[in-house]
Amino acid sequence: MKMTPLGEEIGAEVTGCQLAEMSDEALDQLKEAVWESGVVVLRGQDLSPQQHIELANRWGGIDINNYFPLNGEHPEIAEVRKEKDQQTNIGGGWHTDHSYDQVPAMGSILVARTLPLKGGDTLFAHMGAAYDALDEETKAEIAGMRAVHSADHIYAPDGAYAQTDQGKALRGQELKTLATHPVVIRHPQTGRKLLYVNPAFTLHFEGQTREESLPLLQRLYAAAMTPEAQARVVWKPGTVTIWDNRTTWHMALNDYPGEERIMHRITLSGEALAA
Ligand SMILES: O=C(O)CCC(=O)C(=O)O
Ligand SMILES: [Fe+2]
Numbered sequence: 001m002k003m004t005p006l007g008e009e010i011g012a013e014v015t016g017c018q019l020a021e022m023s024d025e026a027l028d029q030l031k032e033a034v035w036e037s038g039v040v041v042l043r044g045q046d047l048s049p050q051q052h053i054e055l056a057n058r059w060g061g062i063d064i065n066n067y068f069p070l071n072g073e074h075p076e077i078a079e080v081r082k083e084k085d086q087q088t089n090i091g092g093g094w095h096t097d098h099s100y101d102q103v104p105a106m107g108s109i110l111v112a113r114t115l116p117l118k119g120g121d122t123l124f125a126h127m128g129a130a131y132d133a134l135d136e137e138t139k140a141e142i143a144g145m146r147a148v149h150s151a152d153h154i155y156a157p158d159g160a161y162a163q164t165d166q167g168k169a170l171r172g173q174e175l176k177t178l179a180t181h182p183v184v185i186r187h188p189q190t191g192r193k194l195l196y197v198n199p200a201f202t203l204h205f206e207g208q209t210r211e212e213s214l215p216l217l218q219r220l221y222a223a224a225m226t227p228e229a230q231a232r233v234v235w236k237p238g239t240v241t242i243w244d245n246r247t248t249w250h251m252a253l254n255d256y257p258g259e260e261r262i263m264h265r266i267t268l269s270g271e272a273l274a275a
Pocket of ligand 1: 080090091092097108110121122250251252263265
């Protein structure tokens, strides 16, 4: 297995590995690459839905996403879909999946099934690099702080997606989510300090209103917007991307009007987060 960095401080492109027939040692190596670099890309994979599920189970278990439409034959697989005639995509702004859960998902294995001719790339940002980029004063200010996360303003009947042409496809509109996590977490496996707030699901700091929280939140978000902290995944048929939600943010570009894009996502179970 060979790894080439994707960006300066983020990501790895892995060659010499077929996910469908990987040894336990290779799986352990791949996990470490995901935890440390945040996102790995594998090309030329021939991964059936059944093999996708088997890989996720070997990795450490599956969290069923409560909102995305599920694949009819394989309910472990969520479909991230944009039809030819839809305007809105899923995950089109910077976010961390499932930060609104008490025990957020570790990450995802995303498999390209139908791609536009060009466009539809996915951007990733490394939240360890973002934390490192903060000045010492800010690091001291956020040490010990906690933030409140929810998905209700995104997925509720009057939420962001309900007003778009993705609204009808989504499930779970009646769910209520609320979770509090440290603003700086330690990665459960690597121990690295990571900034754990994101523009989609973080509402405010604990003990502050949203209005009071926004200036500092915006400063923290800006730290993830450096070229060194970011990488772009350009999808091709057979591409599989695996990412860590603690280490990274991501966003899906919506630049392929009139074309269809269908991805199969399995969400990997995680663990409780601590400072
Ligand atoms: O479609 C993509 O590239 C990613 C969408 C997304 O945010 C997700 O699957 O969590
Ligand atoms: Fe996402």
